[in-house]
Amino acid sequence: MSRYLLHHQSIQQLISQHVNFVSVVITQMQGSAPQEPGAKMLVIADSTDSPYEGTIGGGRLELFAITHAKKLLAENHASNTQTLDLNLQSDIGMTCGGVVQLFFEVYRHDQWNIAVFGAGHVAQALIPLLLTLSCQVQCIDNREAWTNKLPKHPALTTITHNDMTQVVKRLPKNSYIISVTQGHCEDVKIIQHILADRTPPYIGIIGSDSKSVLLKKELLAAGVSSQMTAKIHCPIGLPLGQDIPAEIAISIAAQLIQFRDNNQPS
Structure with missing residues (x-):
């Protein structure tokens, strides 16, 4: 070796x-x-x-x-x-x-942890950006071909699992949660499991305004509080740029930095 x-x-x-x-x-x-x-x-x-x-x-x-x-x-x-x-x-x-x-x-294991569910086109653009910051990144997907495309980096851990919800308990409790999976149903399952396990400092989900309404409605029906659903960032990212992976990634990274800096302990 x-x-x-x-x-x-x-x-x-x-x-x-x-x-x-x-x-x-x-x-x-x-x-x-x-x-x-x-x-x-x-x-x-x-x-x-x-x-x-x-x-x-x-x-x-x-x-x-x-x-x-x-x-x-x-x-x-x-x-x-x-x-x-x-x-x-x-x-x-x-x-x-x-x-x-x-x-x-x-x-540091207690430093800024970011968990990205989904390794598709947006994640492929986002994760290299995140790796330029002082954070640890975990990327979870059920498609090994996509996790293998991500860069090898000591601050990145990739996890391939057929059921991504089973990975939730392995993530650091203070992880920022980003869901950029293939579909709405997958996002709902992942967020339900996360909220049953912990209250993350940040949750962001890719999607449109109409998807946001539907997703939060389903989470409320599943017993998630309205106070919690109100904290979910969907659509994820700051309102800037075009609807292409590179610019979506920049808008997400910018929102993460903004949220982190606005919520630093005094």
Whole structure:
């Protein structure tokens, strides 16, 4: 198994186990250093003098990076990324006099989680946009051919299941819920299961104004409160752009950011 595949699988494992971690990568190097650019490791809070997975060369550089990564986890910075330029001799006390640049990226299970039901054309345009933000994304569909089209990314988990409602309990409780499935009936089933399991901070469903009226009517008939149905964003997204996947995706991403920023705890 290649080290890149092992690294990716380790990230997916930590995410699925809801473990906070830091990815550390050597991005640049000048002179002599223990490892080449591209060397990477994963650090968790329980890491002592060795990483959870991978290596950036061992020794003082690696120990410094592990200590700094654990500090980032403990301090809960607003930013999830940080770059450090280090002179290995003057900053760390190593005999080799090289200079390296380290890139730290923090992943938190309690950070912004977004669950996207449906992996069709809108999701294919939306998810790459979401992956540029500081969030974790789960995409669920019953069509493996479509989930396989999504980009491979450490912040994205794809789940293929014949019955998408069975995935609901596996999602983080604070997940924003987006439903862009193939049809109205699927949306209703998914939202019913979600509301039976938790009260999400955000629910958005693709569709027209007439679909919104019908969907909310069916949810009310199923016992969902009018206060809850009033919070459902359908049609999803801000009222801008054309009715094409790329611009629908931008309108959805914009609404998610707007909602997140307007509902930050004070």
